[in-house]
Amino acid sequence: MIAMVAISVNGINHEPQEGLDRNLLGYLRNDLELLGAKPGCGEGECGACTVLVDGEPTLACQVRLRELDGAAITTIEGLAQADKLHPVQLAVIDEGAAQCGYCTPGMVLRGAALLVKNPQPDETEIKGALEPSICRCGCHPRLVDAVARAAAVPTDVASQDGDAEEHRTAHDVQYRFARPQRPWDLTEPEEREWFSIFGDGLVVAWPPAKPSPGSWGRGGGAWLHINPTGAVTAFSGKVDVGQDNTTAFRLIVAEELSMGFDQIEIVLGDTDICPYDIGTFGSRSMPDAGEALRRAAAGARTELIKLAANRWNLDSHVLSADNGEVVGGPDGSRIAFSELVAGLTKFVILDEEPELTPPPRWKLVGRRGYMPSRLDIVTGSRKYISDYQWPGMLHGAVLRPPVVGSSLLHADTSAAEKLDGIEVVSDGGFVGVAAGDPIKARKALTAISATWEEPSAGPEDLALHLRTHPLFGQGWERALDERAGNVEQAISSASTILEASYTTAYIAHVPLETRAAVAQWEDGKLTIWVGTQVPFGVRSRVAHELGINEANVSVLVPPTGSGFGGKHAGEVAVEAARLAHSLKRAVKVHWSREEEFRWGYLRPMAVIDIRASVDARGSLSGWDFLNINSGSAGIFPPYSVPNFRLRYQPADSPLPQGSYRALAATANTFARECHIDELANMIDADPLDFRLANLRDQRLVEVTRKAAQRFGWNVAAPESGHGFGLAVGLEKGGRVATFAEVSVDNSDNVKVLRLVTAYECGAVVNRDTVVNQIQGGMIMALGGALFEQVQLENGRIASPKLAGYRVPRFSDVPEIEIELLDRPDIDSAGAGEAPMIAVAPAIANAISAASGIRLRSLPLIPSGRVTPTSDGSDEVTENK
Numbered sequence: 001m002i003a004m005v006a007i008s009v010n011g012i013n014h015e016p017q018e019g020l021d022r023n024l025l026g027y028l029r030n031d032l033e034l035l036g037a038k039p040g041c042g043e044g045e046c047g048a049c050t051v052l053v054d055g056e057p058t059l060a061c062q063v064r065l066r067e068l069d070g071a072a073i074t075t076i077e078g079l080a081q082a083d084k085l086h087p088v089q090l091a092v093i094d095e096g097a098a099q100c101g102y103c104t105p106g107m108v109l110r111g112a113a114l115l116v117k118n119p120q121p122d123e124t125e126i127k128g129a130l131e132p133s134i135c136r137c138g139c140h141p142r143l144v145d146a147v148a149r150a151a152a153v154p155t156d157v158a159s160q161d162g163d164a165e166e167h168r169t170a171h172d173v174q175y176r177f178a179r180p181q182r183p184w185d186l187t188e189p190e191e192r193e194w195f196s197i198f199g200d201g202l203v204v205a206w207p208p209a210k211p212s213p214g215s216w217g218r219g220g221g222a223w224l225h226i227n228p229t230g231a232v233t234a235f236s237g238k239v240d241v242g243q244d245n246t247t248a249f250r251l252i253v254a255e256e257l258s259m260g261f262d263q264i265e266i267v268l269g270d271t272d273i274c275p276y277d278i279g280t281f282g283s284r285s286m287p288d289a290g291e292a293l294r295r296a297a298a299g300a301r302t303e304l305i306k307l308a309a310n311r312w313n314l315d316s317h318v319l320s321a322d323n324g325e326v327v328g329g330p331d332g333s334r335i336a337f338s339e340l341v342a343g344l345t346k347f348v349i350l351d352e353e354p355e356l357t358p359p360p361r362w363k364l365v366g367r368r369g370y371m372p373s374r375l376d377i378v379t380g381s382r383k384y385i386s387d388y389q390w391p392g393m394l395h396g397a398v399l400r401p402p403v404v405g406s407s408l409l410h411a412d413t414s415a416a417e418k419l420d421g422i423e424v425v426s427d428g429g430f431v432g433v434a435a436g437d438p439i440k441a442r443k444a445l446t447a448i449s450a451t452w453e454e455p456s457a458g459p460e461d462l463a464l465h466l467r468t469h470p471l472f473g474q475g476w477e478r479a480l481d482e483r484a485g486n487v488e489q490a491i492s493s494a495s496t497i498l499e500a501s502y503t504t505a506y507i508a509h510v511p512l513e514t515r516a517a518v519a520q521w522e523d524g525k526l527t528i529w530v531g532t533q534v535p536f537g538v539r540s541r542v543a544h545e546l547g548i549n550e551a552n553v554s555v556l557v558p559p560t561g562s563g564f565g566g567k568h569a570g571e572v573a574v575e576a577a578r579l580a581h582s583l584k585r586a587v588k589v590h591w592s593r594e595e596e597f598r599w600g601y602l603r604p605m606a607v608i609d610i611r612a613s614v615d616a617r618g619s620l621s622g623w624d625f626l627n628i629n630s631g632s633a634g635i636f637p638p639y640s641v642p643n644f645r646l647r648y649q650p651a652d653s654p655l656p657q658g659s660y661r662a663l664a665a666t667a668n669t670f671a672r673e674c675h676i677d678e679l680a681n682m683i684d685a686d687p688l689d690f691r692l693a694n695l696r697d698q699r700l701v702e703v704t705r706k707a708a709q710r711f712g713w714n715v716a717a718p719e720s721g722h723g724f725g726l727a728v729g730l731e732k733g734g735r736v737a738t739f740a741e742v743s744v745d746n747s748d749n750v751k752v753l754r755l756v757t758a759y760e761c762g763a764v765v766n767r768d769t770v771v772n773q774i775q776g777g778m779i780m781a782l783g784g785a786l787f788e789q790v791q792l793e794n795g796r797i798a799s800p801k802l803a804g805y806r807v808p809r810f811s812d813v814p815e816i817e818i819e820l821l822d823r824p825d826i827d828s829a830g831a832g833e834a835p836m837i838a839v840a841p842a843i844a845n846a847i848s849a850a851s852g853i854r855l856r857s858l859p860l861i862p863s864g865r866v867t868p869t870s871d872g873s874d875e876v877t878e879n880k
Contacts, residue, residue: 005069009034010078016065024068025049025060028075030437035387036076036105036380038561040134040512041593045802047133048512050106051075057110057132076105076380079112087150088112089378095149096768097142099776100242101377102512102561103135108378111147120151127810136512136562137242138776140813177273182551185220185237185276185536194225195345197273201227202340203347204303206296208275220275222292224253224300230324230338232257232264234296236289237277239269239533241560241567243773243832245285247372248765249293255364256297256357257304259324259337269535269557279534281565281659283732283830286765290828298354307340359763359824366822371768385516385531385558386590393518394423394434396579396589397441399448400599403796404656405455415447425582432579434587458654458795463503463607466629469652477650480632485643490622494613496682502671504606504630504858505789506655508597510807513561515572515600516590519580525552526581530573531560538570542577553577564780565659566600597800602790603660604653606630606667610675614683620694625672629653631664634731634837637672640696654795661780662833665731666840670858673727673841678854687845688713691728697735699760703821704728704737707758710819711739721745722753723850727841733829734761738778738838742846748866752782752812752843758819759835762826770831774818777835783808785840787862 006015009032016027028034028051037060040048049060052074079086088111091097098104107130114121114129121129126147135143177197184192194203205223224234234253240246250264257264267274277289301321308326309316312333319328327334364370376382399411411431413424422444423434431448435441459465472479491497517530526548532538535555543550560567572589579587591599606629613622623644627635632648648664680690688708695701708714708726718724721744728737741754759774787806791798798804840858848854851866861867 005065007065007068007070008072010073010075020066021064023061024051024058024063024065024073026439027065028060029387034075034077034380035383038102038105038384038513039386039590040102040514041802043593043801043803045134046103046512047106047110048103050109050133052109052113055113055116057113057129059132074109076109076378079109080379085378086112087153088115088147091146091150091153092143092378093374095142095146096371096374096772097139097146098374098377099137099139099244099772100512100560100562101374101382102384103133103137104374104377105380106133107135107143111143111150114147115151121147123148131810134512134807134809136510136564136780136807138779138808139772140779140808140810141775141816142772144810177267179272179554183272183539183554184274185271186551189347189349194347198225198233199227200341200343200345201225202300202303202344204296204300205347205349206292206299207349219277219288219292222275222289222296224293224296226300226304226337226341228338228342230259230263230336232259233267234264234293235267235270235274236293237269237274237536238280238285238289239535239557239560241280241531241533241563243285244372244766244769245280245289247370247769248286248290251364251370251765252290252294253297255362256294257301257324257337258321258357261364261370263324269555271535271539271553271555276536279537279568281533281568283734283833286828286830287733290765294356295350295354298356299348299350302354303346303348304337304340308335311335311340362824366764366767366824368767370766382559384513384561385518385529386513386561388518388529388558388588390586393586393588394436394579394583395438395441396432396434396576396587397438397445398575398589399431399433399445399450400595401452401454403454404598406452409451409453411451412449415449416444419444419447423583425579427578427582430578432575434579434583434585438590458792460795462605462654462792462795465654466605466607466651471650471652473650479650480635480646480648482636482647483645487622487624487643487645490643491611491613491624494621495616496614496679497611498613498675498679498682499609499611500675500678500856502606502608502610502667502674502856504667504670504784506602506605506657507660507784507788508602508790508805509564509566509600509660510596510802510805511562511564511566514591514593514596515567516588517573517576518586518588519573519576520586521580521584525554526577527554527556528573528577529556529558530570530576531563531567532557532570532573533563533565533567534570537568538573541570542574545574546577546581548581564661565663568659569601571599593802594800597805598797599656601656601658603663603784604630604657606664606671608667608671610671612675612679614679618683618685618690618693620679625668627664627668630667633663634665634668634729638697638700638728638730639676639691639694655790655797661777662731662836665729665833665837666781666784667858669727669729669731669837670840670844673729673838674844674854674856677725677841677845677848687726691726695728697730699823700728700730700735700737703735703758703760706819706821707737707739707756710758710817711756713739718849721850723846723848725842725845725847725849727838727845729834729837731834731837734759734831734834736834736838738842740839740842740846742843742850744847744850744866748851749864750786750847750861750866752786752814754815754817755782755839755842756817756819757835757838758821759831760821760823761829761831761834763824763828764820764822765828767820771818771820773831774820774835775816777832778816778839779808779813781836781839782812784858785843785860786812787859787864789859789862
C-alpha cells in the first residue's frame with residue numbers, strides 16, 4: 001500500500017505520494033514551483049526557507065513531508081488575500097525594509113504570524129519573533145519598524161490601501177532585448193545594431209574616459225535610448241546586488257532629461273548590450289557609472305533641444321527641457337520628446353562635456369520619497385539565480401578535494417557513469433556530474449573514488465606566519481612604502497610615545513544566497529546567468545578557461561541575494577559553463593553553504609604595527625604604520641602628522657582571501673583609531689578634542705562635530721559600567737564618524753547599547769538608499785567587531801556551517817542613529833563601504849572606557865565577555 005500525505009498549500013489540496021522523506025522546501029520549490037521560500041543554509045540557521053505550518057513559522061528545510069499529514073501550509077505567495085497585500089507586506093514596502101530581499105519573505109511571514117498571536121507587540125516581542133531569521137544586508141531596524149507599523153494599522157484599512165496594482169514591480173527589462181551579433185563593448189559604436197535591438201528613437205552615448213594613473217581601471221561610459229513613446233532606457237555595466245544603485249541611476253537620468261522618474265528604466269550588467277565595466281566594488285557606482293549616465297542624459301537633453309530648434313527654426317539657446325518636453329517654442333509652444341524622436345534612428349557619440357544641471361536647480365536628486373518597488377520581494381515573485389529552472393535543465397555538482405590546495409591524482413568515475421540519469425564530465429583536474437535534480441547529482445559524487453595530494457597542515461600561529469612569509473606582488477597587490485619627514489627622530493624626541501600591535505581575523509561574507517550560475521551552450525555560443533559583481537570579468541575568465549572566443553560568451557546578472565565583495569570570482573560560472581559546454585545542455589550549479597565557506601575566499605587577516613608620538617603641545621609628531629597582509633585601503637591617516645611612514649606588506653596567506661566590503665580600510669581604521677584613543681588618554685586629553693585638534697580634513701571635522709552633537713558626547717558622563725567611544729575615518733570619498741555606548745557588567749559581559757554615525761559622501765542622490773546602506777553597513781560591521789571569525793583547526797576551516805559562524809541577529813543590534821550630511825557642491829561618492837570602518841574602533845574605545853581593558857584584536861568579544869588576550873607586553877609606552 002502506497003503511503004500518502006494530504007496537505008494544503010495556500011488553500012489548495014495536495015497529496016504527494018513519492019519522496020515523502022524529502023524536506024518541505026524541496027517539494028515546494030521543485031514540485032509546486034513556489035519559490036518564495038529560499039535555500040540558504042540547509043541547517044535551519046538562516047530562516048530564509050520560513051513558511052507557516054498551521055500558522056506557526058516553520059523552517060521548510062528541516063521538516064519532512066511525511067511529518068505534515070493534514071497540515072495547512074502558507075508560503076509567501078499565499079499570504080495576500082484576494083489580491084490585497086497583508087499589512088506586513090505593505091509595511092515592508094513602505095519602510096523600505098529590504099535590500100537584496102532574499103531573506104524578506106521569511107521575515108514577512110514571521111511578522112504576520114506574530115500579529116495573529118499578538119496584534120500589539122512591543123519592540124522586544126517583534127525582535128524575538130524575527131530572531132531566527134538572518135538579514136545579512138542589515139535591515140534589522142527597518143524590519144522591526146515594519147512589523148510595528150503593520151500592527152498600528154487596522155487590517156481593513158491596510159487592505160484597502162494594499163492593492164498590488166499600486167506597487168509597480170521592479171524593473172527587469174534586460175531580457176526583452178534581442179542579442180546582438182557581438183558584444184557591444186567588443187564592437188565599434190558605428191557597427192552596433194542599435195535600432196534593430198532597441199527600435200526607433202535617439203541613442204546618445206557618453207564615451208569611456210581614459211583611466212588616470214592609480215585609478216580602478218577603465219569604465220565603458222554609458223548610453224541611453226529614447227523611444228517614440230518617450231520612455232528612456234539607460235545602460236551601465238555596473239550591477240545591483242541589493243545596494244539599489246538602480247534607483248539613484250534613474251534619478252540622475254530623470255534629472256538631467258527633466259522628465260518623470262517613472263519614465264526611466266535601467267539595464268545593468270548585461271555584457272552583450274551594456275558598456276564595459278571593471279566591476280561593482282570600491283563604492284564606485286556613483287563616481288563612475290553615475291557620472292557617466294549623468295553626462296549621457298545631459299547630452300541627450302541637448303540633442304532633443306537641437307531637434308526642436310531645427311523643427312521651429314530657432315536658436316537652441318532660447319529653448320529648454322521641462323517634464324519630458326522641449327519648451328520655449330513659438331507662442332510658448334511645447335513639443336514632447338516622444339514626438340521629436342518618432343520615426344528617428346539617430347545615434348550620437350558625445351565629443352564634449354555637456355551642460356549639466358546645477359545642484360540649485362535639482363528637482364529630483366536629493367529629494368525624499370524615491371524607493372525601489374519591493375512588491376516582487378514581499379510577494380515572492382522576484383526570481384533570483386537560485387530560482388532559475390526550466391524544462392530540460394540539468395543540475396550540476398563538482399568533485400572537490402578535502403582541503404584547499406589539494407591536487408587531483410586520480411578519479412575513478414565508472415560507478416557514477418553507470419547510475420541512471422547521471423552525466424559525468426572529466427576534464428583534467430575538473431570532475432563534475434549532472435542530473436535531472438540536484439539531490440541525484442550530489443549523490444552521484446559519492447560514487448566517484450578520488451585520490452588527492454593534500455598540502456601540509458597550515459600554521460598554528462597565523463600572525464607569525466604572515467610576518468615571516470612576505471610576498472612581492474604587482475598592481476593592486478604591490479607593497480606600499482610612503483614616507484615624509486624624519487619618523488625616527490620625531491618619535492625618539494617626543495614627550496609621549498606609544499607602540500602596539502593589532503590583528504583582525506579572517507571573516508566570511510555569508511551572503512544569504514550562495515553562489516549559483518546557469519550556463520547554456522547553443523549555436524556555438526555560451527550564455528551564463530550568474531549572481532556576480534564583475535560580469536565582464538566572469539565573461540573573460542569563462543572564455544579563457546574553455547578556450548573559446550570571448551565574443552561568444554554572454555553574461556547576464558539576475559537579481560542576486562547580496563555579495564559584499566564575495567561574488568567577484570567566477571568559479572561557479574566556470575563550473576556551470578564547463579558542464580554545459582561538454583553536455584550541450586543548460587546546466588545549473590548551486591553551491592551548498594559548506595562549499596560557500598570552504599571554497600569562497602575570505603576577508604584577509606591583518607597584522608598591524610604602529611609606533612606613534614605626541615609632542616609637548618599635544619600634536620601628533622610621528623606616525624609609523626605597518627599593515628601586513630590585508631591591504632593599503634584606508635592606510636593614510638586623516639590627521640596632520642609632519643613625520644610619517646606608511647607601509648603595506650603583502651603576505652602568503654594560508655587561506656584563500658579576496659575582496660570584502662571596505663576590505664583593509666576596516667583593519668587600518670580599527671588600529672589607527674584605537675591607537676589615537678590611547679594617545680589621547682596618555683596625555684589626559686578628551687578623545688574628541690584630541691581628534692579635532694589634529695584632523696586636517698575639514699569635511700571630516702564637520703562630520704565628527706555633527707556625530708558628537710547627535711550622540712551627546714559632552715552632555716553627560718556615562719553611568720558606572722558604561723563607556724563612550726568614538727572613531728573617525730575617510731574612505732572611497734566618504735567621511736564618517738561613529739560614536740558608541742557600551743555597558744560592561746560585573747561578569748565582564750559586554751552589550752553595545754547605542755551607535756551614532758554621521759556620514760558625508762558629497763551630493764546625496766537618493767537619501768533612502770544612502771541611509772539604508774549606512775545602516776546595513778554598520779550592522780554588518782558590528783559582526784566583525786564583536787564576534788565574527790573563521791575558526792581554524794591546523795590552519796584549516798574547522799566548521800563550514802552557519803551554525804559555527806555567528807553573524808548579527810536582531811538581539812545583537814543596538815539603537816542606531818544616522819546623521820546624513822548632504823553636500824550638493826561635491827560629486828557623489830558611494831555609501832556601501834565607508835560607514836563600516838569606524839564601528840569596530842568606536843566600540844573598542846567604548847569598552848576600554850567602561851572596563852579599563854584595551855582590546856587590540858578583532859573580533860573584540862567572541863565569547864561575549866571582555867577577556868584580555870595579553871598582559872600588555874605587546875605595547876611600549878613612554879612619557880617623557
